[in-house]
Amino acid sequence: MKAGADILGRRDAAVESERGGRPALVLTGVRAGYGGLPVLDGLDLTIGQGEVYALLGPNGSGKSTAARVACGLLNVNAGLVEVGEREVVLDHRARRCIGLAPQETALFPALTVRETLTTVARLAGLRGRAVGEAVERALEITAAAPRADHRVASLSGGWRRRANLAAALVGDPDLIVLDEPTEGVDAETRGQLARAVRSAVAGGAGCLMISHDAAFVEATADRVGVMARGRLAAEGAPQALLDQTFGEARLLTVRLAQPAEAALARALEACGLEPRDGGRHWRRLAADAANQAAGLSALVDEAGGEVAVRRPGLDDLVARIVEESA
Known part of the structure; x- marks a missing residue:
């Protein structure tokens, strides 16, 4: 890196x-x-x-x-x-x-x-x-x-x-x-x-x-x-x-109480989000995270979930560096 x-x-x-x-x-x-x-x-x-x-x-x-x-x-x-x-x-x-x-x-x-x-x-x-x-x-x-x-x-x-x-x-x-x-x-x-x-x-x-x-x-x-x-x-x-690792990128996360149903899962995948925890959590690191969050908010709200955008933290840094060192 x-x-x-x-x-x-x-x-x-x-x-x-x-x-x-x-x-x-x-x-x-x-x-x-x-x-x-x-x-x-x-x-x-x-x-x-x-x-x-x-x-x-x-x-x-x-x-x-x-x-x-x-x-x-x-x-x-x-x-x-x-x-x-x-x-x-x-x-x-x-x-x-x-x-x-x-x-x-x-x-x-x-x-x-x-x-x-x-x-x-x-x-x-x-x-x-x-x-x-x-x-x-x-x-x-x-x-x-x-x-x-x-x-x-x-x-x-x-x-x-x-x-x-x-x-x-x-x-x-x-x-x-x-x-x-x-x-x-x-x-x-x-x-x-x-x-x-x-x-x-x-x-x-x-x-x-x-x-x-x-x-x-x-x-x-x-x-x-x-x-x-x-x-x-x-x-x-x-x-x-x-x-130096993330620049202006932000972390977009979607959290759901239940695994995403097919229609929502397709929408999240189309935006480049990756599923975790059996489809209850989704995330993507992107420069346009805020815009994507706005576009997904209605769908996620309807499914009883929440959308968040934040700066990557030290936990994200460790995960990225370890992944690139593998």
Whole structure:
């Protein structure tokens, strides 16, 4: 895909020059997998200081494996993994510079949030007054202070997500790794988590994020990378990738309660729409989507359905790039 290739061509040098220092994370030619089965196939990835980078892609594309490699939780078969100036495999100190918020929250259920953060801060190497200061800062950034003295086991899902992120930030890491940070949260918590991530990287940390939450990614990420078959198929700023991939095209969708009857199906097919979900959903990407929607509205209304036109989003971007990479 030309857009992806163009953006991939501006890789590491651009990131380092824009951020004014050595990248927070560099993966070079990484090959890794499980039980002899390859997942990552020569992955190259660079994340700058102060940058939020989201990995997107279908299940099995290698996103979680890349995150595990970046954290030093999975050894590579080939290639290099560097956090700051340290190689993760060879220098154990690199792992202490990484703050991980896994999909399954890694907290101590019997402890309060404050006690948990204190423990994590000490494990990260902080001592003395620096521990308390770091805990208060993490509580403030994530807006978790109202539950600081509550036991983790008593927290709702949203508050656990805040505490999970606070635990990743409390050691003032050089690299933050977030795996599905908004799973199961409401809109208010999602917004707070986005502000917390942006606040954390403002201090110079880099952030690698895996998320299926397109709205959260759009609100948080400076760049996204779309993975396919263990490699990056495209990367760039979210809106730039959308513009280069879709241009002025809009997505026309028709949703029906029941599969389209023959006459309506013929009309939809004549307009170039493709059926999904057994004929209940139809869609087409086109520059004239608005005009087509107007022409179809009466027929669809009569069938009890609805017509919509919208800009393509990140989910559409991933589907297009993965399809073209197949």
